[in-house]
Amino acid sequence: MKLHKLDGYIQSIYLVEYKDKLLLLDGCSRADIPVLKHFIIRTLQRPMSDLNLIIVTHMHPDHAGAAHKLRTLTGCKIAAANVPGQWYHGLEGVLMHLTDMLLAKWVAKRMKKPRRNIWYSSKLKTDYKLNDGDALPNFPDWIALATQGHTDRDISLHHVPSNRIYVADLMVKVKGNYIPPFPVFYPNRYRNSLHKIIDLKPDSIILAHGGEVQPSEQEFQHLLNCAPKVPKTHWRSVKMKVSRALKLKYPVE
Numbered sequence: 001m002k003l004h005k006l007d008g009y010i011q012s013i014y015l016v017e018y019k020d021k022l023l024l025l026d027g028c029s030r031a032d033i034p035v036l037k038h039f040i041i042r043t044l045q046r047p048m049s050d051l052n053l054i055i056v057t058h059m060h061p062d063h064a065g066a067a068h069k070l071r072t073l074t075g076c077k078i079a080a081a082n083v084p085g086q087w088y089h090g091l092e093g094v095l096m097h098l099t100d101m102l103l104a105k106w107v108a109k110r111m112k113k114p115r116r117n118i119w120y121s122s123k124l125k126t127d128y129k130l131n132d133g134d135a136l137p138n139f140p141d142w143i144a145l146a147t148q149g150h151t152d153r154d155i156s157l158h159h160v161p162s163n164r165i166y167v168a169d170l171m172v173k174v175k176g177n178y179i180p181p182f183p184v185f186y187p188n189r190y191r192n193s194l195h196k197i198i199d200l201k202p203d204s205i206i207l208a209h210g211g212e213v214q215p216s217e218q219e220f221q222h223l224l225n226c227a228p229k230v231p232k233t234h235w236r237s238v239k240m241k242v243s244r245a246l247k248l249k250y251p252v253e
Contacts, residue, residue, distance in 0.1 A: 002017040002018075003015075004017060005211065006035055008028055008035065009031040009035075009113060009118070010029065010062050011026075011062040011063075012208055012210075013026075013028055013036065016139075016142075017044065021050055021052035021053075022050045022051045022052060023139050024051060024053070024054040025055055025057075025206075026057050026063045026208065027063050027064040027065060027066055028062065028067075029062045029104070029116075030066050030118050030120050031065075031116035032065075033069055033070065036066070036070070048074045049075060051070065051076045052139075053077050053079060053137060054070060054071070054078050055079050055130075055136065055157060056126070057154055057155050057157075058087070058168065059086075059087040059151065060100055060104075060151075061101050061118050063169070063208065065118055067124065068121060068124075069120075077128060078125070078126050078127050079126060079127065079128035079130050080129065081129070081130055081144075081153040081154070082129035082131045086124065087124075088122035088123070104118055130144040131144070131146075132145060132146035141159060141160055141161050142159055143157070143158040143160055144156075144157060145158055145165070145196065146193075147168075147196060148189040149170070149187065149189040149190025149191070149192075149193050149194075150169050150170065150185070150190065152185065152186065154168060154170065154193070158200065162203065163203040163204075164203060165197060165200065165205055165206065166206040167197060167205055168208045169181040169208055169209070170190075170194070171207065171210075171223055172207065172208075172209040173207055173213060174209075174210075177222070178219050178220075182232060184228050185231055185233055187229055191224065191227050
């Protein structure tokens with residue numbers, strides 16, 4: 001097993017190479033497809049059809065955005081958490097899907113990235129559903145871990161032989177500090193997920209935003225201390241900002 005880290009549009013891309021097949025640890029962004037094609041064909045000198053499996057750890061634009069297109073291009077399979085329904089459902093789901101793509105574009109602008117088309121379907125069509133503790137199809141050295149909190153269907157991926165865990169957005173590294181992601185819809189589940197990863201004592205943790213790291217006990221404790229105790233979501237943030245603005249404009253006598 002050889003793990004390749006590529007610079008994606010707004011996140012790191014992790015492609016796992018085996019002699020006879022390739023595994024993509026997350027569904028990336030739609031803007032990442034040319035990067036992956038160039039790396040597989042030009043750098044690895046392998047056909048795109050060697051891509052065997054894509055894991056979608058959750059439905060955000062930089063983790064699910066390329067999955068369907070890559071399946072069409074390569075014939076690979078898609079696996080995701082065994083959670084009923086779709087993350088983006090109903091009218092609220094439509095609005096949240098659009099909001100998440102706007103947030104991704106905002107992040108890209110802050111990173112001084114060129115404008116790219118990042119639209120993707122809000123409905124994920126999977127080939128495999130993964131429960132907590134399941135081995136990945138065709139990749140038995142990798143185990144799926146349910147690590148919900150950021151959304152209701154987040155999974156992490158544990159490479160057991162090397163004791164490395166890809167945690168996607170369970171934590172992010174900003175200016176040298178480990179902090180919770182935004183949003184956190186389920187704070188209790190989020191804290192439980194952090195404890196699950198800590199208890200496994202991984203040799204390293206692989207982040208979608210921050211590379212491969214080895215947090216200390218103190219850094220893990222700081223992350224736990226920063227973990228929200230109430231949901232931290234788009235809508236709550238908007239409501240709080242509106243409420244503060246109204247209080248400033250119409251102060252109570």
